[in-house]
Amino acid sequence: MxxxxxxxxxxxxxxxxxxxxxxxxxxxxxxxxxxxxxxxxxxxxxxxxxxxxxxxxxSLEFLLLDVEKIMIENLTAEQIKIFCDATNSVTTSIIEKKINISLEKLVALIKEVYQYSIEAEAESPHIDDKFLRWTIDKYHKF
Incomplete structure (x- = not known):
């Protein structure tokens, strides 16, 4: 399987x-x-x-994500910083918009924003506000 x-x-x-x-x-x-x-x-x-x-x-990304690979990878200091930035950005936006969201969706949302940030800007990773808003809207609808 x-x-x-x-x-x-x-x-x-x-x-x-x-x-x-x-x-x-x-x-x-x-x-x-x-x-x-x-x-x-x-x-x-x-x-x-x-x-x-x-x-x-x-999300489709969550469905296709290789969770085992992510859980065993050691993160660099820069990746940890981006993960913290993703967590802060997502939680701040969720709170500001007064959205109720399950823990599972919140974690999946943070992971998706983190993955996008790491993959989209390999030289200088950062949180893309447009992607963040789009992703939150996508999760909020479901």
Whole structure:
């Protein structure tokens, strides 16, 4: 079973969601969902994965993220600073907008902003306010 299949199954178990509920929530047909879960769909479309992620209450990035890799990497001082900046920026914006958000979504949001900041500006990483606002709006809708 691939990491993607395992990730989807773990999230389904955590949230007590079955394939039928994903089908009803997303509008995907039965064969599509079961094909992805069984590993028969070797290259599921980004649109289908986005719908599944939405049904599971997570971002597509969170669904595809290799959590084990992130948890064992040692961060540099600069990466720790960017992570702190991402945490401060996200929490400040959430508080200012008076948004109620689950801890799971908050952590996923911070990780997404951090990852984007590290990957987007390799020479001089910083928090992109436009991306931050867009991401918060995206998470707030779900």
């Amino acid at each position: 691939t990491n993607l299949q395992n990730r989807i199954r773990e999230l389904m178990a955590q949230k007590d969601i079955n394939a039928v509920k994903i089908e009803k929530t997303t509008g995907l047909n039965r064969n599509t969902v079961y094909s992805i879960l069984a590993g028969n769909s070797k290259t599921p479309s980004a649109q289908n994965l986005q719908l599944i992620a939405k049904a599971l209450g997570v």
